[in-house]
Amino acid sequence: MNTNEITMLHDVLQGNRDAVHLCHILTDLSHIWDDLVDRDKPVDNAAINRAFWGALILVNENSFFIQNREHLLPVMRRWVNNWLTANTFEARGTGQDYHVSFILRNRLTDVILEMAYLIGGYEWQRRVSLVLESFQYTETFEEYVSELQGV
Template sequence: MPQPNERAFLQHMLQGQAAPILFCESLFRISQTLDDLIDGDKPVTGNAVYRAFWEALIDLPGNPFYRQHESVLRPLMAAALQDWRDSVTLERTGDHHGRTLAFVLRDQLTSLVVQCAGIVGGFDWMQQVSAEIRRHFHEDALDDYLGEFKTGAEEVQA
C-alpha cells in the first residue's frame, strides 16, 4: 500500500463516501510512516513524523465515519497494529516459517478495509468485493517477498 490508483479503488469499494475513504487513507499514511520508521529502510522527515502524529491524534479521531463506528473500528485497528508488530518480529527471526507468517500478518489493514466496505454497503456488498480488496492490497507474491531476503534487498535489523 498505497498503489497509484488507490483513491479510485477506495472510491469504488467504499461507494464514494468521503469519510470512510479519508479514514482509510489516513490509516495507510500513518501505518506507512510507522513502517518506515521501524524498518529504517527509507528516510523519514520530521515533518512526516509530525503529520503522522497529527493524523493519528487529531484527524482520525475526528473523522465522522470513525466516530460513528469507533466501537467496531478501534478493535480492528488494534488487531491490525498488533499483527503488524508480530510480523516485524517474525520477519526478523530469519526462519522461513516466521517470514511466511510475517507475510500473512503484515497487511492486516486489508481486513479493516473489507469491514469498512461492509459498514458502508452492507453484508452483500462486502461479500461481493472482499476478494477484490484483498487482491488489490496484497499485490506482492509470497515468493517475491521471501526472495527479498535471499538477495539481501531487505536487510533485517536486530
C-alpha cells in the first residue's frame, strides 16, 4: 500500500488500528492471490507464506474481526465470490464480459465500507462512500482492458 492508501484507510476507519490492520492483511492477501491465479507476476515463497499466515492466523486474531465477525463474513464471502466471478468473465474475454469483470473485481471496497459502518454508523458510511469508491477506481476501463490484452 502506498502512503495515500494508508492515509485514506486511516481516515475512513477513523484511526481504528485493528480495522486498518485487517484491511492491510486482506489487501496483501488479495494481491498475492490475484498474482498467483493470473500468473502475471512472480510470487516468491515468502509472500505466499505471508498471505496464508494472514488468512489463517492474523485475520482470526484481529480484534476488530473477532468483534464484528458476524457482520464481516457475509460481506467477505460476497467480495471473494465477486472476484472469482470476475476472473471467469475475464477469461471469456468479450467486451461485455470485461465490463462486468471490471465492476466486480475490486469489491474489497464493500468490506471496507462495512467496516466504516461498524465504526461510525450510517452517516459515516455515507460520508466516506464517495471517497472510497473514487479511490478504488483510479484505473480506467480502457487501461484495464489494455492490460488484459497485453497491449
